[in-house]
Amino acid sequence: MATSLAPRRSDVRPPLPATAHGPGPGRWPHLRRRLTDNALAYGFLAAGILSFAYFSWYPLVRGITLSFQRDNLITDPQWIGLGNYRTLLADPLFWTAWKNTAEFTGLALLFGYAVPFVIAVLLNELRHFKAYFRIAVYLPVMLPPIVSVMLWQYFYDPGQGLFNTLLHGAHLPTSQWVQSPHTAMISLVLVSTWANMGGATLMYLAALQSIPGELYEAAELDGAGMWARLRHVTVPQMRFVMLVLLLLQIISTMQVFIEPFQMTGFTNTSTITVMTLVYRYAFAVNNDFGLAAAMSVLLFAVLAVFAAVYLRLTRDGEKG
């Protein structure tokens, strides 16, 4: 149909007057122009499509097929069906890793989700030093993660670290921190929270500032005190942001790697997580890429649920 071949309004080149082509039908020149336009557009897109194909789309497919294979990069890959998954389920470390990851995520949410909310509400009420608060809370986020983690390793040193020196000075009991299986996980969560809470705090703060002031005024006229206003205005208005951040944090904390990797390594099974186990299977101990891929596929399946909910939510949020 002629209409479908007509140039669209978004086309950069203005349509040439029909007389330019002489008396003949304008159909073929249009088609040719659309073809060259599309070729040009795909020329601009080529590098992008190639990089996604190589480093995103293909690895996704490869990861799934790899999880059904035995592959150590030396001998040819061999199809073993569900063998990797069976090996995983039989490995006690598999269950430890999931239990630890759940524990890390739970604790990280408790600190990294609730504390930034409280801080953001507080900062939103403070009328001075706004720039100082924002910069201070976000500074740790800028540090390379290895720097934060190694810095805290010095703080945690049971003999002469900063924390135990302070606790000792205050006549409080000192701790073994990461070196004891009882306190290792919470110590990792504390570093991670310190290093990452700035982002959540500033997102909460931005959302708090978009709450219309009239809502508070109306509540006040109805006789609502500060706590009632917090409960009936602030919290309901923040519901969407809180939900989005909850999902984002679950997705990121379940992939925790650098804190257990640097601080406790693989020797301490009380802190081995899903990601450190993937690394261990593929690169550190077993050299078994299929097994590591199977572990990744399971993590992906769990995270995909949260990602799908997040996507759904944000899409609805943009419409509404």
Added chain:
Amino acid sequence: MSKATTAADSAQRSLISAKELARPRNRRLYYAILTLTVIAFAAAFLYPLWWMASSALETPRQFAEQTPTLLPKSVHLSAYKDAWTQMDIAHFFLNTVYYAAGGWAIQMAVDVCAAYALSKLRPVFGNIVFAGMLASLMLPAAALLVPAYLTVNDLPLFHVNLVNTPWALWLPGAANAFNIYVLRRFFDQIPTDILDAAAIDGASRLQVLLRVVLPLSRPVLAVVSIFSVVGMWKDFLWPLLVLQDPDRQTLSVALHRLSTSTTQVPPTEMIAGLTIAAVPMVVLFLFFQRHIIGGLSAGALKG
């Protein structure tokens, strides 16, 4: 824009009204809480960084005494000097700068062209390609770790091994759906009339991109650039996998390797290395904090 919003923000009321705050008792309470918060933030977020920068100024013996001090008793630059030369931090620092600069250039070239094509040239199946790119945002890095490593280890069709080359960082970095999404959203707002006018004046599509679209897009290019450089400077797990040759490692990976190696590095030197790794990010943040904080809240909730 930012000036107007901050003015509106301070005028806007929040949980506690200005009238409530004006009561003498509440005002005293307010200043008490303010002071406490200022001190708590300094202790929690600034002091650790100060401890890091200043501990490296001590001699190893002073460091071992470990009485927390605000100021080092005497200032020695030797730890920084030794870290820079003997620990070879200079070498890893330059590696990281090289990877970040090259990665930034490739990422921008690939992503800007892709976003321009999707936004302004609108080829057939463009939306399907765009959806495929956005879908990758939902893929956690963890899911791709092993197969992406195998991909750079033996690039399909070309059969080259990218491990231990900068390309192992640069090429995967170009596949950045977040950049393309943000750039495309911005390009969509540029009126097509302006591009048409340039085309009538005889500009090619590439010239339109370089001479019209890019100059209009400075703010979004700044945000995307900052996030790209920060992301590459902070990355750890991927460079750890693909840069196994100690000579080619990034600063983060080298610091990890040195911290677990058998040759003992004096703690003050190690901490000097940490400080050197942190300084560029802190400086960048102080310069561009408006961009970074603005991009953060916009990107997280809409991206």
